[in-house]
Amino acid sequence: MRMTFMLPALLVAVGYSAAPFALGAERQTLTLAQALQRTLQHDATLQTFPYQLRMAEAAQLQAAVTPNPELAVTLENVAGTGDNPGLSGAELSLSLSQQIELGQKRERRLELALSQSQLQRDNYELARLDALANTAGHYLQLLRLQQLQLWASAKISREQTLLNTAQLRSNAGTLLDADISRIKLRLLRSKITQADINQATESQRYRLAASWHAVPDFTQVNGELAVLPQLPPLSMLQSQLQRSATLQRFVTLQRIAQSQLRLTEANSQADMRWSAGLKRDQASNETSLLLGVSLPLNLTDPNQGQRQAQLAEQQLLATQQQLSATQLTLLLQQQWLNLQQLRDTVQAIETQLLPEANALRQLSLLGYRQGQIDILNVLSAEEELAQAERELIESQSNFHLNLLQLERLTGQPLTLDSTKPVITVEKQHD
Template sequence: MRLSLRAALLAGALIASSGAALAEPVSLAQALTQGAEQSPRIAEAKAKAAAAEARARQAGASPNPELSVEVENFAGTGVFQGLRSTETTLAISQRIELGGKRSARVAVASSERDFAFLSFRAAEADLARDIRIAHAELRAAEDRAVLARENVGQARELARTARVLVEAGRDPPLRQLRAEAGLAEAQAEEARAFGELLAARRLLADLIGSDDPELSATPIYDEAAPGALPPATPSLDEQLAAAERDAAQARIRVARAEAVPDVTASGGVRRINDGRETAFVAGFSIPLPVRNRNRGGIEAAQSDALAGEAALLQARLNARRAQHDARMLLGAADARVEALSGPSLAQAEEAVRLARIGYGAGKFSLLELLDAQAALTTAKTALIEARLDRARALAALIRANVRAGD
């Protein structure tokens, strides 16, 4: 028990010592800006979008021509001894893509580029949502830590008062033991609150790239909710699913085009050493689509397109549900905040004040005072949690309403 009390006291001292650092807490706007600039998540998505843009440019390139040199009829026997009868052919060949391979390839690369840029936008939106929630969680953790510290101070004063009353013979020793047990419980809760504060601080610091060991968050309780999207407006997640479906459909064209054999045309000049004559040569080649017509590739691409269409429908359902659920949760949280921050909180504070005065005057028992303090702590904790739930629901609603053009 001594070690636990010592740890709790140390935690309380650390919370108290951080008061100076809380003088300049980070605002939500600052956190969002810093996170967008520092997050490796955004850097990764941006690099992938740039890579997709480069692949889209490369997709339109045609095959390179091939230069070949062929030497025949040398180092043999009889008339082919040495280099006297050597024939040298210098030729250039060009593969000609048929079946619309190039345009199909460009269509796939363009769809993948659109998907990559939408993924980049989604990464920004996801990061903003996570920062909003982490900022609110840090603010709530700070409020809980302050409340826990206040409860320790009240419990310590109550234990001192109980000890004085027991020594004066007005209360039995059991009252002092109960007050000291309440102090130990308050100190343990303070240590737990401090641990949650450290975890919340670390989470926000990681998201925004901060190395401030005493990072804190400004309170923001009245941020307005965004309006509803127009009925037929697709959300960012729907646009992302649509881009993925478009890429899958474009791959069907690529698979079908790959079933069409390409023609390779060649032409060159041949020199015959024996008579010092030259002649032109020309030819072409084409694969025979006897064994491989890419039927499996075509069927796979068609199935992927069907899966992409189903994924788009599911994304649309998920987006509508996310918008609806977030708005309902936000409305419920607003109602809780309004109810908990109204007269009931002031009444609970007044009840504690009167119970404390009455206990000192001998009109109320220790249990009545403890009940009043517990009711006040419950009310304050409920308000902190309601504000946190509102911030979470608001972050989810803002994320659900994001569009690519926002």
């Protein structure tokens, strides 16, 4: 059985055009696109962000609100004594006042609200990448276990064939019973290993389905570890890293800090208030116009401590961004070098180790049939071949897992059109 595995181009996509996943026996294979689509639709963390974005939009509406005018009514000289009893000397004042915000306070509030809204989108992008990378990682692990199932079956098949050959020789009286027991013991160990792999595969199916909070309705995943994508140059990856969601979030945080500082500076400027109204003097039967303007005198800066704290926060964010960029650059270089090494390892196993192990096995079987070597040498050759096959599967799997981490760092798909097919484990017969 051969499978198609196209992980990288799908990791960072926002949406997918894959057809809905059909339930039932007619649809038992899960593709990566379907797994990622389900994660986007049902991941618990991602489901909270639409509400948080609505809250951010509401904050923008609130930031645009301006002060409302005030209506004031004042009644003086009421219930007096002497010449002005009751309301005869009352003075009624009716005024309308309006606060005028100075220092572009409204614009600064809107600027801060927009930056905070962008931060929510940045947080969503990071959470989305984490969720997709987590699902893709579980998908890769399940694909690896499926390959190990094929490997275990091929190993058991070869050992069963060897046991049949040994039993024929034992019936002819040319083989000791202890040699038969050794082969049976090796076969028993292989079956135990196969059972462990089968159990791990079943657990991994549930672990993958838990990414979208469901039970698995698939029996296997679709993919091929043997195809190792070519990588872009390291310089291109470093350029992509500078535009990654992780570093862009620091840019947004710095903008928020700058907006907060500008808003603090705007709030340090006092607002002006004007008022206009009418005054009625009941005693003199006169009505007059009232006009007024008030402007607080800020003899000291009321926000000087807050301004200093915000300046320090900006410096802290700049330092954190620089340290994070350096750390991520070093990690990216490490992952890139690991991928190059894993590609060389896979190639060495394919072109050198596996051919030698196969040749050793064939020579051992031939020598065993001719009575030139004992069963221990044959079992050793079988183990060398099985170990080489498993090392190939593990190296291929590690390549894709490292590639996944590299994509998570850059936030970009890294697959180029050129790929390198590598040998797959197949069932062998004598």
